[in-house]
Amino acid sequence: EVQLVESGGGLVQPGGSLRLSCAASGFTFSSYWMSWVRQAPGKGLEWVANIKQDGSEKYYVDSVKGRFTISRDNAKNSLYLQMNSLRAEDTAVYYCARARNNWNYDYWGQGTLVTVSS
């Protein structure tokens, strides 16, 4: 059974940093593109970043470029999102998702809430 379990969310002050983790199981992690998608409270879905199987390609939404870094450790079956210079508008539930063929997202984690507030 495919499982994605996010962790690392919490309350952080504006300008602060946070690192999200996603532990994957039930599939060959190193064979899939992976993604982060977020959802602000009461709002719709927003794609944040994608990373290729070997980490050689990464893509970001413009609003997080230069502040967020997606990475992975295939030996640990884990995906990460390093978030720096956090802003109030980054407040959201962050989902880890498996990106089939770098296209759509066929499995999602339960999400982890990041709240940026003073």
Place this chain on the structure above:
Amino acid sequence: AIRMTQSPSSFSASTGDRVTITCRASQGISSYLAWYQQKPGKAPKLLIYAASTLQSGVPSRFSGSGSGTDFTLTISCLQSEDFATYYCQQYYSYPRTFGPGTKVDIK
């Protein structure tokens, strides 16, 4: 960035109804479109990809059609478990973008 719009933004329906949700892309995306269902407090669930291919395990009452800029999601006979919010998403180019969602609630 490709902008995705959906209509309607919300509507009420009854179990057994046939419902159709429309998604439009600001430029042509061929068939690089997916549909997701999300229930409150839960992660989205993939329903359809490649505009019309049903994801494994999804009931056959769900169907998708369209290509280019105009797409539809149809639920042939609405069931109680189908009351949710539905999102379309294009994966033709970066940044990946989602529609704003269509909320289907009980009449």
